[in-house]
Amino acid sequence: MGFLPYLRQKNAGDVVTYTFKGLNRMTETQDGEWHDDENISSREHPMLCPRKKRSIIGTLEKPNGIIGRAGKLYAVDGTKLLRDGDEVEGVTLTDSRKTFVSMGAYLLIFPDKYYVNTIDHSDHGSIENTFSGTMQVTCTMCRLDGSDYENVITSPDVPEDPVNGQYWIDTSSTPHKLMLYGEASGSWNHVLTTYVRLEAPGIGAGFNTDDNVTISGFHADEGETDEELKTSIEDLNGDHVIHGKNSDDAIVVVGYLDYAYQVTGTIELKRVVPDMEYIIENDNRLWGCHYGYADDGSVVNEIYASKLGDFKNWRVYDGLSTDSYAVSIGSDGPWTGAAAYNGYPTFFKENICHKVYGSYPANYQVMTTQLRGVGYGNGKSLDIVNGTLLYASRDGVEAFDGSMPQSISEVLGNELQGCISAGCGNRYYMSCFNVDNDADELYVYDISKNVWHRESCGEIISMTTCDGELYALEHDGTIWCTDERRGTPEEQVVWTATSGILGWDMTDHK
Numbered sequence: 001m002g003f004l005p006y007l008r009q010k011n012a013g014d015v016v017t018y019t020f021k022g023l024n025r026m027t028e029t030q031d032g033e034w035h036d037d038e039n040i041s042s043r044e045h046p047m048l049c050p051r052k053k054r055s056i057i058g059t060l061e062k063p064n065g066i067i068g069r070a071g072k073l074y075a076v077d078g079t080k081l082l083r084d085g086d087e088v089e090g091v092t093l094t095d096s097r098k099t100f101v102s103m104g105a106y107l108l109i110f111p112d113k114y115y116v117n118t119i120d121h122s123d124h125g126s127i128e129n130t131f132s133g134t135m136q137v138t139c140t141m142c143r144l145d146g147s148d149y150e151n152v153i154t155s156p157d158v159p160e161d162p163v164n165g166q167y168w169i170d171t172s173s174t175p176h177k178l179m180l181y182g183e184a185s186g187s188w189n190h191v192l193t194t195y196v197r198l199e200a201p202g203i204g205a206g207f208n209t210d211d212n213v214t215i216s217g218f219h220a221d222e223g224e225t226d227e228e229l230k231t232s233i234e235d236l237n238g239d240h241v242i243h244g245k246n247s248d249d250a251i252v253v254v255g256y257l258d259y260a261y262q263v264t265g266t267i268e269l270k271r272v273v274p275d276m277e278y279i280i281e282n283d284n285r286l287w288g289c290h291y292g293y294a295d296d297g298s299v300v301n302e303i304y305a306s307k308l309g310d311f312k313n314w315r316v317y318d319g320l321s322t323d324s325y326a327v328s329i330g331s332d333g334p335w336t337g338a339a340a341y342n343g344y345p346t347f348f349k350e351n352i353c354h355k356v357y358g359s360y361p362a363n364y365q366v367m368t369t370q371l372r373g374v375g376y377g378n379g380k381s382l383d384i385v386n387g388t389l390l391y392a393s394r395d396g397v398e399a400f401d402g403s404m405p406q407s408i409s410e411v412l413g414n415e416l417q418g419c420i421s422a423g424c425g426n427r428y429y430m431s432c433f434n435v436d437n438d439a440d441e442l443y444v445y446d447i448s449k450n451v452w453h454r455e456s457c458g459e460i461i462s463m464t465t466c467d468g469e470l471y472a473l474e475h476d477g478t479i480w481c482t483d484e485r486r487g488t489p490e491e492q493v494v495w496t497a498t499s500g501i502l503g504w505d506m507t508d509h510k
Contacts, residue, residue: 019046022451023443025413029500033411039495040453042427042446050495051455055487058085060477065098068466069107069118074100075479076109081116088121097461103281103311113273115311127312129206132268137218138199139236140260141178146197146244146252154258158188167191169258176228176258195243196236196255200267205248207271212241212307212316212324215253217267232257239315273314274304274326278338278379280345283359285325286311287345291334301329303347303356303366321360329354329366337374339382341389342402348373348382350394372398372405381419385428385447392419392430397445411452412443422463424470424482431460431472442472456494 017032022042024033034040041051062078075082076098081091091114099110107116108127117123142148149167153159156172164183169176179188207213218236220229236255244252272295276288286306294300305325307313316324337348345356350373358364374382375394382391389400396412398405409416415435422429428445442457459475469483481487 020048021046022411022446022449023453024411024500026411027501028504033500034497035500036498037454037496039455039493040497042444042449042451042453045446045449045451048497050493051453052482053484053489053493054480054482055484055489057471057479057481057487060473060479062095063461063473063475063477064093064096065100065462066464066471066473066479067100067102067107067462068464068471069102071467072118073464073466073471073479074107074118075473077477081109083121088116088124090122091116091124099279101279101281101286103284103286104309106311108279108286108311110276110279125206127273129211129271129312130268131203131205131207131270132266134266135200136262136264137203137267138197138260138262139218139233139255139257140197140199141255141257142195142197142252144195144243144252146195146246146250162188171228171258174228175231175256178256193254194256195252196257197244197250197252198236199250201249203249203267203269204242204245204251207242207245207251207269208312209242209245210310210313210316211271212239212313213253213269213271214239214315215267215269217265218263219265220261220263229258229261233261233263241316241318271312273312274302276304277335278347280338280340282340282345283343284309287338287340287356289335289338289347301331303327303329303345303354305345305356305361305364308360321362323361325361325364327364327366331368334376335379336376337379337382337391339384339389339391341384341400344402346389348391350374350376369404372407375417375419377417378419381421381430381432383421383423383428385423386426388447390421390423390428390445390447392416392421392432397430399447408445408450409452420460420463422465422470422472424465425468427470429463429470429472431457431463 019032021032023037029035039051041049060077064076066075072083078095079093081088093112101108105117105119107118113127115127152167154169159168162181166181168179170179178191178194180191181188216237218233220233224230240253242251276290279288285308288304291301307316307324308322314324331352333349336350339346347354352373353369353371355367356364372393374391378392391398396407397409399408416432419430419432426446426448430443434441440459442455444453460472461475462473464471469481471481473479
């Protein structure tokens with residue numbers, strides 16, 4: 001008679017999960033964590049609940065970008081700019097993906113280098129401006145306000161019996177000098193700064209007083225023998241500030257001429273904005289960075305700032321606190337992102353952060369820190385949530401407090417590329433391409449609860465926050481919002497939550 005082994009009874013038990021800790025795609029998960037989920041929300045954390053219904057706002061035929069501005073949603077559809085679905089009249093853009101920057105009442109659109117006043121839409125146009133053509137330009141020495149000097153004496157000898165306020169062009173030395181007689185002192189005084197009025201039909205159109213312009217094409221006639229004049233005309237080429245403009249047909253710049261002269265040739269005046277990969281606003285200036293080639297073919301690796309309060313001028317260097325700013329950077333590699341954080345313009349490469357300290361150009365200093373920077377291709381992943389700058393590095397998502405970044409995405413366990421983000425409330429929404437899953441995914445990080453979730457989406461190309469809600473633009477042109485009341489609500493929210501491997505703590509009798 002055989003005997004069977006004696007079996008001891010195992011006591012049964014229940015394990016109850018009452019705290020849900022979000023997404024964790026690592027091999028081992030803790031109780032309450034999900035190896036995968038979709039359309040789960042942290043709004044009732046630590047309880048498990050689906051996200052709220054979204055609404056469809058509209059569809060663009062050729063989606064190029066969206067931005068929320070003063071409670072209005074602006075979108076670029078092909079070459080048209082829309083505000084809350086209505087076309088902004090008179091604005092025509094290039095058909096390409098856009099980067100938007102807000103500065104005061106203005107919405108700035110790149111790479112077009114275009115501006116739109118969001119309060120008065122009739123105020124719009126190109127940030128750059130060019131006047132060019134073959135023409136005749138009359139050049140006359142004048143006062144700052146553009147008015148002519150009267151009864152000017154031109155002589156190598158000191159005039160006899162001058163009266164107060166008398167002007168004299170002293171030709172006794174080279175270069176010639178403009179002198180002003182003061183009766184109180186009884187002496188002639190050198191007028192150190194002189195101005196020239198340039199007159200031609202339309203020469204000032206599109207330019208403003210205090211604009212910096214690059215002038216070219218000014219040369220004296222080939223048969224001209226007056227060397228002093230030839231030098232004065234050549235000196236009109238180069239960078240100049242427009243000090244006066246009484247009409248579109250005349251501007252005033254710094255220069256010197258003994259007498260009026262007409263220049264005939266191919267004339268060009270340009271107000272230019274440097275090419276920049278990333279543009280931000282900080283302390284009423286636009287800031288940007290560029291790694292590559294300049295217009296003259298030279299290699300540049302630079303950070304730029306516009307003139308204070310003036311996004312149109314980037315080359316004004318008058319020694320004032322309002323000047324523009326430019327600095328060359330020694331670190332290697334292309335720029336990968338930029339943000340205005342804690343009051344400082346902050347520029348990233350993959351392994352470096354450059355932060356600009358100071359309050360005006362004379363005391364600006366660029367400080368460099370070696371750290372995990374923004375990953376290449378993730379330049380649109382930077383956003384500030386609850387005072388913390390979040391971005392996607394090459395290794396994951398980082399939380400940056402201004403000193404050193406801390407990784408917050410170990411639980412995602414994926415290689416993420418092409419990250420685009422937007423902050424909304426306590427949540428950081430990040431759309432990216434998941435290399436492991438070969439799909440576009442939308443991750444949501446609740447910074448106050450330190451949990452990740454995944455939501456359903458198509459290929460998102462632009463995200464923004466408007467009036468407290470998140471808006472997303474997908475590749476097919478669909479615009480959706482996290483508030484179901486703002487458009488056509490979706491019928492239902494399909495959600496899933498998948499646990500990790502169960503029973504790691506039980507070696508037998510599973």
